[in-house]
Amino acid sequence: MIELTLIGIGTGGATQLTLDAAKAIASADLILIPHKGAEKDDLAGLRRSICDTHAGAGTAIATFDLPRRDSADPDYRHGVDRWHDAIARVWQDTIRAHLPGLSGRVALLIWGDPSLYDSSLRIADRLTLPLTRRxxxxxxxxxxxxxxxAITLNTVGAPVVITTGRQLRDHGWPPGADRIVVMLDGxxxxxxxxxxxxxxxxxxxxxxxxxxxxxxxLAxxxxxxxxxxxxxRAAHGWIMDIYLMDRGGALPG
Structure with a gap:
């Protein structure tokens, strides 16, 4: 049986790693690191640096080429599903190649948190290997x-809507919300x-x-x-950004 652990590593700072994350990295038998192309080599490098610091002496590190999503697919959800299928196949092939006994602890290092606007859990659902998830x-x-x-997420007693750049572009400001967080805005x-x-x-x-x-x-x-x-983006070849907007005029707190 394989134990697949998705480890949230924060937003890039080495000091953001939690004690639980460091412990999980140290105990892994195999860590998978995606390679997203030459322009994003430093992302793989950051993951490798974390592994160099925290991985155990017997931990194997396997890099795999991350499939690209077909952005030309007119059906966005269909395109994403096909992309996730392809990623799951690569995960599975890489695990089989480096863990032939199909037994042990496999880990992936996930930017931020695996449960918030990240598809790793959905991709893990597609695996047909005998495994448990953590x-x-x-x-x-x-x-x-x-x-x-140095602000709070919400205003007093008020809700916050978390959405994406695609949703904001296609549908405008979410109704009923004065404060929104926008992620994945390209x-x-x-x-x-x-x-x-x-x-x-x-x-x-x-x-x-x-x-x-x-x-x-905003103006x-x-x-x-x-x-x-x-x-x-031109200087680094990639960018990860996020923003919060408020149109109610209230100070955060």
Whole structure:
């Protein structure tokens, strides 16, 4: 029987690793590290650095090429399902190649937390290997964003909506919410909003030495974020960012 552990490693800072995460890494027999192309080599490098620090002497490290999603598929959900199927096959093949007895502890290091806007658990559901699953929670990008700006996520007694850039672009501001967190935004979806009265707290590379923070009225901060984001992406070859917006005029707290 295989024990598959999905380990939340936070948003990139080595000090964000929890004691439970470090213990799980140390006890793993095999750790799988995805390679997302030459432009994102430093992401694999960060995972390897964590393994160099915390993995046990007998832990095997296996790198695999992460399949790319077909962005041309007109049916988004269908395209994502096919992509997850392909990733599951690669996981399975890699585990079989490096754990031929199909027994032991296998781990994947997941940015943020495996339960929040991450598909690792859904991909694990597709595996046909004999296994049990375990999740080690990690610091999320939402936590890191609020901490970096020294704000609270919510206003007093009010809800918060967590959504995606795709949803914001296609459907606008979620009804009934004054405060929203936007994740997985590949192209500054806030540009499609009426900026009047909206405040934004934005962050990229949270927890890393390259961390960037911008805060202010959307009408002023939005164009700045777009420019800074483009420069940072060109410099690093990738970007991971997140933002919180408020249109109720209330201070966080």
């Amino acid at each position: 999740v080690i929670p990690g610091i999320t990008a939402i936590q890191a964003l609020c901490a970096a700006h 192209d500054c979806a806030f540009d499609g909003l009426d900026p009047q009265g909206v405040t934004i707290w934005w962050g990229a590379y949270l927890g890393m030495p390259e961390q960037i923070l911008i805060h202010g009225p 002023e901060a939005g164009p700045e974020i777009r420019q800074v984001r483009a420069r940072a």
